[in-house]
Amino acid sequence: MVKDEEFLKSKASYCLDLAKKMGATDASVTVGHSISETVNFRNKSLEASDRSDGLALSIETYLGKKRSSISSSNLLDENIKTLIEKCFETTKITPEDEFNSLPDKNLLAKKISSLNLYDETRFENDKKIKYLNDLEESASSNNQIINTESSFTENKSNFILANSDGFCDGYKTSSFVASCVTVAKDENSMERDYEFSSKRHLSDIKQATDLGNKAAKQTIRKLSPKKIGSEKISIIFDKRISKGMLSAFASAISASAIARGTSFLKDKIDEQVFADSINVIDKPDIIKGMGSQNFDSEGVNSNTLQLIENGILKNYLVDTYNGKKLNLKSNGRSGGTTNLYFEKGNISYEDLMKKNSRSLYITETIGHGSNIVTGDYSVGATGFLVENGEFKYPVNEITIAGNFKDMFKNIILANDLEFEYSVNSPTMMIEGMTVAGK
Amino acid sequence: MSNFFNKSDLTRQDADKIVSETLNNCDDGELYLEESKSESILLDDNKIKSSNYSSDLGFGFRAISNEVVAYSYSNEISKDSLKNSSENLKSTLKSIKGTYNYEIPKSNKKFYEDINPIEQKTLDSKLEVLNKVNDFLRKKDGSVKQVTASFAGEQKSIEIIRSDGEALTDVRPLIRFNVSVMLEKNGRKETGVFGIGGRQSYDDYLKNDNWKNVCEEAFRIASVNLESKPAPAGEMKVVLGPGWPAILIHEAIGHGLEGDFNRKKTSAFHDLIGEKVASEGVTIVDDGTIDNRRGSLTIDDEGTPTERTVLIENGILKNFMQDRHNARLMNTRSTGSGRRENYRHIVLPRMRNTMMLSGNQTQDEMIKSVDKGIFAVSFGGGQVDITSGKFVFNCTEAYEINNGKIGSPIKGATLIGDGPSILKEVSMVGNDMMLDPGIGTCGKAGQGVPVGVAQPSILIDKMTVGGTKL
Numbered sequence: 001m002v003k004d005e006e007f008l009k010s011k012a013s014y015c016l017d018l019a020k021k022m023g024a025t026d027a028s029v030t031v032g033h034s035i036s037e038t039v040n041f042r043n044k045s046l047e048a049s050d051r052s053d054g055l056a057l058s059i060e061t062y063l064g065k066k067r068s069s070i071s072s073s074n075l076l077d078e079n080i081k082t083l084i085e086k087c088f089e090t091t092k093i094t095p096e097d098e099f100n101s102l103p104d105k106n107l108l109a110k111k112i113s114s115l116n117l118y119d120e121t122r123f124e125n126d127k128k129i130k131y132l133n134d135l136e137e138s139a140s141s142n143n144q145i146i147n148t149e150s151s152f153t154e155n156k157s158n159f160i161l162a163n164s165d166g167f168c169d170g171y172k173t174s175s176f177v178a179s180c181v182t183v184a185k186d187e188n189s190m191e192r193d194y195e196f197s198s199k200r201h202l203s204d205i206k207q208a209t210d211l212g213n214k215a216a217k218q219t220i221r222k223l224s225p226k227k228i229g230s231e232k233i234s235i236i237f238d239k240r241i242s243k244g245m246l247s248a249f250a251s252a253i254s255a256s257a258i259a260r261g262t263s264f265l266k267d268k269i270d271e272q273v274f275a276d277s278i279n280v281i282d283k284p285d286i287i288k289g290m291g292s293q294n295f296d297s298e299g300v301n302s303n304t305l306q307l308i309e310n311g312i313l314k315n316y317l318v319d320t321y322n323g324k325k326l327n328l329k330s331n332g333r334s335g336g337t338t339n340l341y342f343e344k345g346n347i348s349y350e351d352l353m354k355k356n357s358r359s360l361y362i363t364e365t366i367g368h369g370s371n372i373v374t375g376d377y378s379v380g381a382t383g384f385l386v387e388n389g390e391f392k393y394p395v396n397e398i399t400i401a402g403n404f405k406d407m408f409k410n411i412i413l414a415n416d417l418e419f420e421y422s423v424n425s426p427t428m429m430i431e432g433m434t435v436a437g438k
Numbered sequence: 439m440s441n442f443f444n445k446s447d448l449t450r451q452d453a454d455k456i457v458s459e460t461l462n463n464c465d466d467g468e469l470y471l472e473e474s475k476s477e478s479i480l481l482d483d484n485k486i487k488s489s490n491y492s493s494d495l496g497f498g499f500r501a502i503s504n505e506v507v508a509y510s511y512s513n514e515i516s517k518d519s520l521k522n523s524s525e526n527l528k529s530t531l532k533s534i535k536g537t538y539n540y541e542i543p544k545s546n547k548k549f550y551e552d553i554n555p556i557e558q559k560t561l562d563s564k565l566e567v568l569n570k571v572n573d574f575l576r577k578k579d580g581s582v583k584q585v586t587a588s589f590a591g592e593q594k595s596i597e598i599i600r601s602d603g604e605a606l607t608d609v610r611p612l613i614r615f616n617v618s619v620m621l622e623k624n625g626r627k628e629t630g631v632f633g634i635g636g637r638q639s640y641d642d643y644l645k646n647d648n649w650k651n652v653c654e655e656a657f658r659i660a661s662v663n664l665e666s667k668p669a670p671a672g673e674m675k676v677v678l679g680p681g682w683p684a685i686l687i688h689e690a691i692g693h694g695l696e697g698d699f700n701r702k703k704t705s706a707f708h709d710l711i712g713e714k715v716a717s718e719g720v721t722i723v724d725d726g727t728i729d730n731r732r733g734s735l736t737i738d739d740e741g742t743p744t745e746r747t748v749l750i751e752n753g754i755l756k757n758f759m760q761d762r763h764n765a766r767l768m769n770t771r772s773t774g775s776g777r778r779e780n781y782r783h784i785v786l787p788r789m790r791n792t793m794m795l796s797g798n799q800t801q802d803e804m805i806k807s808v809d810k811g812i813f814a815v816s817f818g819g820g821q822v823d824i825t826s827g828k829f830v831f832n833c834t835e836a837y838e839i840n841n842g843k844i845g846s847p848i849k850g851a852t853l854i855g856d857g858p859s860i861l862k863e864v865s866m867v868g869n870d871m872m873l874d875p876g877i878g879t880c881g882k883a884g885q886g887v888p889v890g891v892a893q894p895s896i897l898i899d900k901m902t903v904g905g906t907k908l
Contacts, residue, residue: 047507049506049509050508050510051510052511052512068489069490070492070493071491072492073493073495073496090489093561095565146703230671232908259483260584261583262620367820368832373620373627373629378669378850378851378852379852380852382826398902399671401671401904403906434905434908436904436905437672
């Protein structure tokens, strides 16, 4: 069983009291406990099981505007005492920083509403095994599939965040994740693809057979790929790639990147940065949402933020420290976005596919090719050549490149948005990007 | 050396007994105890932004029967906690029947000292270096708009207890010093990053004001990039500089030669042992035995002494890298490549210091032989799809080559290639092998471990450069 609120609260107040007693002017502490169990399958038999049980503690101590932090997994009182002593000694010799402070009291979350983020259902390992067996039976039904690997993870967590201004709250969360990776082979090539389902509640996890079938289908269609020539072409990004554009956007509007001046979106508030049909929203209170939260990692209340309105940048993602630097109030985004999504567009998936007589559909990218300082984007890619709305043949060993500043202004979104993950996007088209191939 | 038993109700005898009972009918397994102490100190935006100290303690208990690995970890070292884990392992491996393999090779060699780098340098003197870095770079040139500098230090103590009561221990220091600088000129911003590190004390790396050299290098890379032009797109010749660019070898070849992917036959290399996979003159080793290197280990995380494993010899594929589990299932021996990020993770076969050895040509000869291509001097991260063999990496410093001469710097482009065929495209191997500066971290299955790479300059006849200029 995951540790209860009482236990975590008692540890948290022990830490705060001790820090105060030693002379800290302020302190904040997070205590968490998490239990997770994973079963791994390969080629229809059990391959591994893994159980983890972990406590975690992190403390920040302040002496006026001086601050330092420690973290540990050892929650014995004696060890905590040694660590807080060390932390406070370090705080004393750390230089002052005028922006260091706990969050403003009036921004702290006051009422915690239930977002239904915890499902206490216990999915016994035997049931996980049954699920994975069904999944791999369907994944391997086509004889081009030569290897299947799948796993089921169940996680239960609880945490308490407390600070010396009297904030003390936390809540339980759960997650269930089923995933499958398949390898297919033909005379020309060997290819891999995957599918997964990740939910707060067990009953929302996709059917095992559906997951297995989808992974297999997505893998087999990649067999015998061709390389294409270097050219400018319209690119259609599958949903699992288009949501990555949102993640790059989110890191470029974090207050830390803005305050440091290391973002291509610095000083762009109230300016057009996306095509004028685009709206981007970050919504923390979606029931059962994978990214939902009652407050951010500092205890600050988080409300829905419209980040992009009709293509115009409206908000940065602001935490206390960087907010003070930028003269902005925290909007409860210490720790980043919550449930981030593009509002759906107004063209159907089919019409998007047919929009150009020839386009490139991307299903996977590899490499770390996003530079948020300059906006330059260059990644390795795998996908399909599309002609007149139909997949013609698989394509690989190519790269796609552009700059986010131009790419964002040329985005066209389909109307097929679904809320599956913590970041969600419809299928996306960007015209006029460069493909490097032969 | 940590004593894992003096602050717990668990005695060494209890641990031995529980381990033996649990692993009795298993093919392999061990109790892995770990204590780590780490710090990170960061200067950013003219200020000491954070100073964090962290301590972690825990165990991971592993039992293996045939192909099934059962694993359980906890950060509470106690009799109850270990017994719970034992029950957990037994319930996974219900009907097991194995023969425990007691044999672990022995070696007296050590590749680093038992030091705690965190305690060997005072916090004050670390802060002083970071502030000097900031002042030095900001005074150096008006275009310097942002400076980030950091220290990261760690001491990790491990003890491995096997079924016969045998215990193997190791104490592993590791440090890293990093500088990143952002320049702005005529509305353009570019960053340059450089770092150094390894398994010695901070001062071993910082003596003779070596921090200045790190600053100069970060500044130089950023300055070059301020002048960069859009990169070309398409297939062309590529000259790779010596040292860190060997992450190409790490991504393109290394991962595909790890035992697990080959046992599962999901690596493009699984049926190529004894075959020619590279041009003549190409020899690649993975070596865990180089003194004080970031990727070196006295023993791996299963207790096996590390070694220098020949992967490719003169173009022919010789060996895969193995941990005990995959080695046993493939009927071979561990190469001392079993590694894990920490006690929370299972052991996987991983790289240590992956190196292409020197040939006898010069970088000059390579550049002169290229009509149109690029010269890549440094890279950011890379990634590989083991199954299709396709890999990428991102240039952080690169130049055009036109008619045998180095031309303008080009913007960060991604290079993409095919692992099993790329080494056959190597047409020249330089005489200038160099180790990387000690900054690499390799990710696999969500686990990061410190690694090293090395190579001489090489000429690759055909690779796709992912620029924007057609």
